[in-house]
Amino acid sequence: MTLSLRSFMRHEAVLGILLVLVLFILAQQSDKFFTTANILNQGRLMTEIGLIALPMTFVIITGGIDLSVGSILGLCAILLGVFWQNLGLPLPAAMALAVCVGALAGLVNGLIITRFKVPPLIATLATLALYRGLAEGISQARSVRGYPEWFFVLGQGEVLGVPTQLWILIVFAIGAAAILGLTTFGRATYAVGANETAARFSGINVDRTKLLIYTASGLVSGIAAVIFVSRVSTTRSDMGTGVELDVITAVVLGGTSIFGGRGTIIGTVVGLILVQALKNGLALSGVKGDGTIVVIGVVLIFAILASNLFSRSGDG
Amino acid sequence: MKTKTILMAAGLVLASSAAYAASWTGGDDLPTNPLACDGTAGEVAAKPYDGGVPTNAPDRNGKKITVVDVPKLIGVGYFSATTKGQAEAAKELGNVDVKTDGPTKANIDEQITFIDNYVTSGVDGILFAANDPVAIAPVLKKALAAGINVVGYDANSTPDARQWFVNQAEFNGVAKSLVDNLAKEIGEDSAFAIVTSTFTTPNQARWIAEMAAYAAKCHPKLEFLETVEAQEDNVLSFNQATTLINKHGDKLKGIVGMTSVATPAAAEAVTQSGLCGKVAVVGLATPNAMKPYVEKDCVKSVVLWNPVDLGYAAMYVLRAAADGTLKPGDTSVKAGKLGDLKVVNGSEILLGAPFVFDKSNIGQFDF
Numbered sequence: 001m002t003l004s005l006r007s008f009m010r011h012e013a014v015l016g017i018l019l020v021l022v023l024f025i026l027a028q029q030s031d032k033f034f035t036t037a038n039i040l041n042q043g044r045l046m047t048e049i050g051l052i053a054l055p056m057t058f059v060i061i062t063g064g065i066d067l068s069v070g071s072i073l074g075l076c077a078i079l080l081g082v083f084w085q086n087l088g089l090p091l092p093a094a095m096a097l098a099v100c101v102g103a104l105a106g107l108v109n110g111l112i113i114t115r116f117k118v119p120p121l122i123a124t125l126a127t128l129a130l131y132r133g134l135a136e137g138i139s140q141a142r143s144v145r146g147y148p149e150w151f152f153v154l155g156q157g158e159v160l161g162v163p164t165q166l167w168i169l170i171v172f173a174i175g176a177a178a179i180l181g182l183t184t185f186g187r188a189t190y191a192v193g194a195n196e197t198a199a200r201f202s203g204i205n206v207d208r209t210k211l212l213i214y215t216a217s218g219l220v221s222g223i224a225a226v227i228f229v230s231r232v233s234t235t236r237s238d239m240g241t242g243v244e245l246d247v248i249t250a251v252v253l254g255g256t257s258i259f260g261g262r263g264t265i266i267g268t269v270v271g272l273i274l275v276q277a278l279k280n281g282l283a284l285s286g287v288k289g290d291g292t293i294v295v296i297g298v299v300l301i302f303a304i305l306a307s308n309l310f311s312r313s314g315d316g
Numbered sequence: 317m318k319t320k321t322i323l324m325a326a327g328l329v330l331a332s333s334a335a336y337a338a339s340w341t342g343g344d345d346l347p348t349n350p351l352a353c354d355g356t357a358g359e360v361a362a363k364p365y366d367g368g369v370p371t372n373a374p375d376r377n378g379k380k381i382t383v384v385d386v387p388k389l390i391g392v393g394y395f396s397a398t399t400k401g402q403a404e405a406a407k408e409l410g411n412v413d414v415k416t417d418g419p420t421k422a423n424i425d426e427q428i429t430f431i432d433n434y435v436t437s438g439v440d441g442i443l444f445a446a447n448d449p450v451a452i453a454p455v456l457k458k459a460l461a462a463g464i465n466v467v468g469y470d471a472n473s474t475p476d477a478r479q480w481f482v483n484q485a486e487f488n489g490v491a492k493s494l495v496d497n498l499a500k501e502i503g504e505d506s507a508f509a510i511v512t513s514t515f516t517t518p519n520q521a522r523w524i525a526e527m528a529a530y531a532a533k534c535h536p537k538l539e540f541l542e543t544v545e546a547q548e549d550n551v552l553s554f555n556q557a558t559t560l561i562n563k564h565g566d567k568l569k570g571i572v573g574m575t576s577v578a579t580p581a582a583a584e585a586v587t588q589s590g591l592c593g594k595v596a597v598v599g600l601a602t603p604n605a606m607k608p609y610v611e612k613d614c615v616k617s618v619v620l621w622n623p624v625d626l627g628y629a630a631m632y633v634l635r636a637a638a639d640g641t642l643k644p645g646d647t648s649v650k651a652g653k654l655g656d657l658k659v660v661n662g663s664e665i666l667l668g669a670p671f672v673f674d675k676s677n678i679g680q681f682d683f
Binding site: 136142156233234288 | 415438
């Protein structure tokens with residue numbers, strides 16, 4: 001445990017240095033990059049991915065994966081519109097209900113994984129298709145638009161000069177870091193990922209832990225859906241397509257091991273900021289979209305190689 | 317993926333009864349305006365300017381401007397052609413620096429992020445082809461508020477989120493052209509299916525809505541079997557077309573491709589199934605992609621405008637808007653070699669009537 005602890009501390013250190021380096025270089029490339037307005041705006045754009053990355057950190061620490069988050073986002077977005085416009089519910093109730101459906105979808109993932117012992121990769125690959133199909137079927141190809149003005153506060157407004165959704169992300173990130181770092185539940189999460197059998201023998205309720213984590217993943221995807229709809233002011237059934245990959249990139253770049261057992265929220269947040277800074281900074285300095293993807297790929301490989309290299313030399 | 321297909325199919329069965337298809341308005345709930353069956357031009361009432369205006373735009377008249385073009389996606393022939401047209405126009409104008417950048421998938425969120433970053437980086441003009449008319453509006457309004465000239469082409473946004481929109485062809489005109497060609501090839505008493513991008517893509521949805529309205533009016537016996545989604549994805553389009561062929565068997569007499577990706581993919585599916593001449597393929601596509609099928613007589617007519625001209629016109633319109641020579645209320649705009657283009661529908665600029673490529677003329681085009 002101490003060894004792995006040391007190695008992820010190293011990863012975070014590597015990542016931190018990389019982030020500072022990247023920020024410095026990008027700030028040299030464009031005078032528009034390091035401005036308050038741009039930084040706050042980027043916070044707005046990364047909130048949905050950031051939110052989903054928090055429970056995803058837990059999921060991956062347990063050695064699992066949740067590929068269905070983008071589809072849950074799409075399903076919740078559609079249902080928000082359907083509950084409000086087609087069923088005539090008050091919008092706050094529709095929002096709450098859509099988030100509940102997100103939690104339910106996550107719970108279904110958890111049940112398939114724990115009760116039927118289906119590997120998370122396969123279970124959530126199946127529900128990725130299932131939830132997206134539901135979203136498309138329910139939406140009947142119709143977009144829901146014309147939300148009231150107050151609803152846009154969530155995705156387009158600001159509180160004390162900072163985008164509303166960035167506050168939400170900060171609160172959730174602190175909450176997630178506290179749960180993972182300070183509570184028995186957090187320790188159980190690590191234990192499940194490090195050695196599931198050992199965790200079972202030491203009296204941890206492994207299934208309950210997993211169920212809670214996958215449910216949280218669905219719930220937060222639902223919240224992200226509401227924010228997404230508010231930000232883009234319309235509902236479409238293809239919302240959130242491919243989000244799972246951005247989320248997993250941030251989490252893995254943040255040092256969470258895909259084999260389970262290690263990872264931190266702070267790492268995920270740094271990984272998230274690094275990817276967003278690269279996307280934004282490269283665009284501002286005139287690099288085209290396809291070039292940006294290549295750079296992000298290279299940084300991802302470099303960050304993981306570097307931390308592996310350090311941890312290996314530390315071991316030997 | 318199987319589950320998805322099954323569920324999509326389940327959803328689509330609901331949506332695909334002929335009665336439903338005829339009443340389906342493509343998800344945007346706008347009224348349709350089918351043209352007359354014999355080809356007389358439709359009457360369009362003049363409408364006041366309904367576009368947006370950039371706030372505190374600097375005087376750009378005659379000055380060098382930087383323009384970014386953010387199409388629905390990059391890496392497909394269609395948008396490479398519009399990019400080519402823009403570059404041509406920029407070269408002729410001599411005072412425009414234009415580049416194309418955008419997502420590699422037709423994804424609303426990524427497109428919004430691209431535009432947002434270019435607003436921050438401080439360009440003078442933005443050209444766009446929207447993946448969703450409403451979702452793109454907030455970021456375009458942000459660009460207008462930052463004093464940036466905004467002009468759309470190919471796929472519109474809500475009018476107040478941009479200054480002008482260059483419309484390649486009116487929706488009812490394209491619909492008429494497609495349905496007339498289809499009816500000519502498969503006969504009046506036949507059934508056909510449609511492969512589109514996504515149901516929520518604005519122009520595809522409008523075309524289908526107009527097709528349904530025009531068919532109901534002028535070819536009432538044509539049967540809409542179903543419309544399937546295939547993104548703008550080559551493999552998916554091929555698979556969807558193959559599925560249609562297998563599912564409907566002899567009943568299926570024609571496939572209409574609504575995108576420049578779907579139409580050649582449908583033609584390939586028909587070729588590989590050995591049904592050339594039995595299942596007609598009509599649709600929107602670029603000539604280069606369709607040449608092999610047209611030459612083999614597997615496809616008789618391809619409907620499109622010239623996307624190079626579309627990009628070219630969009631660039632001229634943006635320059636005119638930046639110069640202040642194109643103002644709200646104007647009825648036409650000069651667009652280089654294309655001459656004077658008409659302003660229609662308040663703030664749209666019409667490129668012209670749709671063009672039909674066939675064996676006699678397709679060889680003359682290279683894009």
